[in-house]
Amino acid sequence: MKNIVLFGPPGAGKGTQAEVLKEKYQLIHLSTGDMFRYNIKNETELGKLAKSYTSKGHLVPDSVTNDMLKAEVERHLKKNPNGFIFDGYPRTKAQAEVLGSFLEEKNTKVDAMVALEVDDEILVQRLLERGKTSGRPDDANEEVIRERIAEYYRKTDILKDYYMAEDKYYGVDGVGEIDAITARLSKVIDTL
Incomplete structure (x- = not known):
């Protein structure tokens, strides 16, 4: 079983590459962004709570995200998957610790x-372009985009150090054609 945390601002x-990699390696793609968008669109209680944070460019609290992700992993583990691509999770050191402990309980780990x-x-520029077609209001406002990027660096980028300390961090150039980026990612994944 290979468990990959796909990371980046x-x-x-991440979403584009996760779709390609899930097919190539037969992994389950778990995107917290997709989970939140589903709940926001369907106006669930979780969705309303998530929207109160994401509309300002802020992250959703760990407790909500942790419980949601654990439920998804449990659901897929019953199908005996080859592993997971975690896209958008973990975003904080606390989430990384929860994920590590949870996967350990399931006799696996983040690779x-x-x-x-x-x-x-x-x-x-990518997000503004995506905003023209995605219908996502958080991609159409440059001020919100810049706040999301700043929030990433303030709260999420520290995970680089966390996984570096475990000798599990791999940086990959994310600029270029999709196939070229996939090849760079695959080179790393194939060594695991």
């Missing part, structure tokens, strides 16, 4: 954090 291409590294100005 908003607009780095690697693979981070897509992209310059901030490229991220802003």
Whole structure:
């Protein structure tokens, strides 16, 4: 079983690459962004709570995210998967510790954090372009985009140090054609 944390700032291409990698390696793709968008669109209690944070460019509290993700992992473990791609989770050291402990209870572990590294100005342009077609209001406002990127660096980028200390961090250039980025990611995953 391979468990990969796919990491990077908003607009780095995590969702695009996760879709390709899940097929290539037959992994389950768990995107907290997709989970939140589903709940927001369907106006569930979780969705309303999540929206109160994401509409301001802030992260949803750990307790909500942890419980949601654990339930998804449990549901998929029953199918005996080859592993998981965690996309958008963990985002904090506390979440990383919860994930590590939870996976240990399930007799598995995080094998690697693979981070897509992209310059901030490229991220802003990517997200503004995506905002033209995605219908996502958080992608249409440059001020909110810049706050999301700043929030990533304030709260999430510290995970780089966490996984480096475990010798599980791999940085990958996230700029270029999708196939070229996939090849760079695969080179790392194939060594695990």
